[in-house]
Amino acid sequence: MKPDTRRRAWLAATLLALALPARAGLPEVIAVAKPGVVAVGTFNPLDSPRFAFRGTGFAVHDGSYVITNQHVLPSPGEAEQLSRLSVLVARGGRVSEARSARIAGTDRAHDLVLLKIEGPSLPPLALGDADAAREGMSIALVGFPIAGALGYSPVTHRGIVSAITAIALPASTSRQLDPRALQKLREGPFDIFQLDATAYPGNSGGPVLDAETGEVVAVVNMVLVRGTRENAIQFPSGISYAIPVRHVHELLQQATTPAAEPTASAQPPR
Structure with a gap:
């Protein structure tokens, strides 16, 4: 292949790569998301185990908020006196640190709740556009x-x-x-x-x-x-x-x- 031909082929390949949207592989997607995914439950220092798991949540906004389902939370009659709403967050690659949480907002019609958590902010997950999902994706x-x-x-x-x-x-x-x-x-x-x-x-x-x-x-x-x-x-x-x-x-x-x-x-x- 002549030098000019090789140069044109390289330029065409470069322009094509720049035109394609940047996509991460699934392993990279998982690695980025996992630090912001938390276990949601209640914490009671007198129970064994002290943390009672109820569901999953994930960090949003500035990392001090967590989204989960409304039905994940205990009802007022179900919560014990010493139990408090908590999340377990990743520390050193393992989910092990319990943090207190409080309800910051609810959307019962869509079974969603927003929690405000104590302590340092978590890596928030990026939210997609409202109409981004398509059947088959x-x-x-x-x-x-x-x-x-x-x-x-x-x-x-x-x-x-x-x-x-x-x-x-x-x-x-x-x-x-x-x-x-x-x-x-x-x-x-x-x-x-x-x-x-x-x-x-x-x-x-x-x-x-x-x-x-x-x-x-x-x-x-x-x-x-x-x-x-x-x-x-x-x-x-x-x-x-x-x-x-x-x-x-x-x-x-x-x-x-x-x-x-x-x-x-x-x-x-x-």
Whole structure:
């Protein structure tokens, strides 16, 4: 090949590489996401074990907030006097440090909750665009399946978005039907992602990642169970459901936007 020909071939290959979008491989996506994925539960210094696992969550915003499912949290009657809401975060490559958390915002209609955690910020996961997900796209789930049995090391499962369909999530108790939740129900069902991916009890609240970019496109919400909970472990259905990331964006905006300052003419509530 002549020098000019080689130069033109090199230039064409370089321009093609620059034109293609930057994509990370799945191992790189997992490595970036795992430090921001946490186990959500309660901590009681008198219990054994002291941490009671309930589900998965992941860091967002500035890293001091965690998103998970509303149904992951204990109900007021279920929480014990000495138990406090906590997350386990990675330290030295292992999930082992318990931090207290408090509720910073809720979206019961979409089964989402935003937690504010104590201590240094975690590496937040990047949130994808509201309409980024498409049927057939490759995704990865990162979380703590059957955490009580497998320990607290994040596990990744891979699959695809198999369908985008409408659903209305029922409130678990009548007390959750506050005015905002009722308004959401009046607005009708919303889109939810059906995933062709193996998830287990414990994955709820974990991130659904675009397998190519690593951006969060949804939050794991439900696992289709045939029969008992034990059957889900022995014979997983391979069908899961997830809440689109657009509702995470909305909850973050509502919970982290500073309240407007009152005007001089405003009267204090009586």
